[in-house]
Amino acid sequence: MARINDVGGTQGFGAIDTADDTEPFHADWEARVVGLFNTLRAQGIFNTNEFRDAIESMPPAEYLAASYYERWFTAIVALLETKGVLEPGELDD
Amino acid sequence: MTGEHPDATIAQRVRRLETLLEEKGLITGERVDEAIDAFLASSSPANGARVVARAWTDEGYKSRLLADGTAAVRELGYMEGSYQRLRVVENTAGTHNVIVCTLCSCYPLRLLGPSPSWYKSEAYRSRVVREPRSVLREFGLELPDTVDITVWDSSAESRYMVLPRRPEGTEGLAEEELAALVTRNALIGTAAL
Numbered sequence: 001m002a003r004i005n006d007v008g009g010t011q012g013f014g015a016i017d018t019a020d021d022t023e024p025f026h027a028d029w030e031a032r033v034v035g036l037f038n039t040l041r042a043q044g045i046f047n048t049n050e051f052r053d054a055i056e057s058m059p060p061a062e063y064l065a066a067s068y069y070e071r072w073f074t075a076i077v078a079l080l081e082t083k084g085v086l087e088p089g090e091l092d093d
Numbered sequence: 094m095t096g097e098h099p100d101a102t103i104a105q106r107v108r109r110l111e112t113l114l115e116e117k118g119l120i121t122g123e124r125v126d127e128a129i130d131a132f133l134a135s136s137s138p139a140n141g142a143r144v145v146a147r148a149w150t151d152e153g154y155k156s157r158l159l160a161d162g163t164a165a166v167r168e169l170g171y172m173e174g175s176y177q178r179l180r181v182v183e184n185t186a187g188t189h190n191v192i193v194c195t196l197c198s199c200y201p202l203r204l205l206g207p208s209p210s211w212y213k214s215e216a217y218r219s220r221v222v223r224e225p226r227s228v229l230r231e232f233g234l235e236l237p238d239t240v241d242i243t244v245w246d247s248s249a250e251s252r253y254m255v256l257p258r259r260p261e262g263t264e265g266l267a268e269e270e271l272a273a274l275v276t277r278n279a280l281i282g283t284a285a286l
Binding site for chain 2: 005006007008009010011013014015016017018019020021022024025026027028029031032033034035036038039040042043045048049052055056064068070073076077080085086090091092
């Protein structure tokens with residue numbers, strides 16, 4: 001079964017916001033997420049394929065409601081829990 | 094977002110994660126800063142523009158670029174990742190190319206810089222493979238029906254970059270001047286020059 005990220009050719013997503021945003025990040029936390037991703041990956045905590053899988057495994061409604069870097073953050077937290085770096089729920093204790 | 098504190102903003106949760114990982118000794122704020130700086134310093138559409146200008150002015154380089162993009166951009170010092178293949182697709186009088194990643198956001202980052210939000214949007218990803226001519230029109234690019242459109246769907250292993258057509262009347266320009274004409278959207282294929 002296709003995962004929610006496999007959107008090619010599906011209909012109903014509406015118009016494209018074609019604004020030519022040249023800013024790499026739209027909030028400081030987005031940059032921190034990218035920095036965290038690169039730092040943790042470089043240390044071998046997880047690899048890129050595991051990271052992609054974690055994004056693609058998000059529940060469809062959560063995936064669609066999340067912004068791009070919110071998905072990254074969700075995937076990083078999920079992987080850190082899977083790997084035992086974080087206890088489940090530790091982030092929100 | 095799920096979690097015990099649904100009211101915590103994403104910025105607060107990211108900061109909390111960073112603090113937790115620092116406490117566990119896995120990261121330091123400085124290393125995260127360096128990772129961000131490295132990402133931004135290595136990725137720019139100016140890199141792709143330089144590749145295009147070289148191809149416009151050097152037929153031998155253009156041939157190598159179209160035959161093996163990965164090797165040809167490495168000649169200019171650009172590595173697009175250790176296991177990714179770069180294919181450069183040439184626009185001609187009869188063919189226009191446009192790139193997408195329907196599954197997520199794969200993109201030749203070193204050559205094009207951080208991708209625009211629309212490239213990562215479900216609207217672009219879902220529609221450009223189904224109705225490319227309409228999508229390009231939304232970007233202000235009206236192509237005659239005599240021009241075929243080819244859409245290239247990126248993957249974890251394959252990245253694409255468009256080689257735009259050289260604008261008319263630029264015969265006298267130097268390579269650096271030509272590079273300055275090349276826009277990010279032209280390298281994606283949502284604009285022409």
